[in-house]
Amino acid sequence: MKWPFVPEKWQYKQAVGANDKTNLSDLIRQHLPQLLAFLKASIVAKEVHSALSVAFLMDRFLYWTDESTRLLKITKLLHAHHRDVPLAPQLVIRQARVHLNSGIV
Numbered sequence: 001m002k003w004p005f006v007p008e009k010w011q012y013k014q015a016v017g018a019n020d021k022t023n024l025s026d027l028i029r030q031h032l033p034q035l036l037a038f039l040k041a042s043i044v045a046k047e048v049h050s051a052l053s054v055a056f057l058m059d060r061f062l063y064w065t066d067e068s069t070r071l072l073k074i075t076k077l078l079h080a081h082h083r084d085v086p087l088a089p090q091l092v093i094r095q096a097r098v099h100l101n102s103g104i105v
Helices: 024-044 048-064 068-081 089-102
Strands: none
Touching: 024 048, 024 068, 048 068, 048 089, 068 089
């Protein structure tokens, strides 16, 4: 089965220079208010693909800052109401990891 979230080989650069490197943590931290506003607007507009995409983008950063619980609840509710929209495997694994670490399982 092909996952829609796995990049194709042509998307990888062969030679990475100093200008190609980006600290995603800093980039997400800088734009977090806009990303959260976009998440809310996507949910209100019933744009589930967009909402789950921005959740995927913010997931690792919020996990590192120990703030992922609310995002994962939103993700779970979106997926429960829209089963036809694929959920990134990273989000499924993160939900399981958070539940296991919290002792809920």
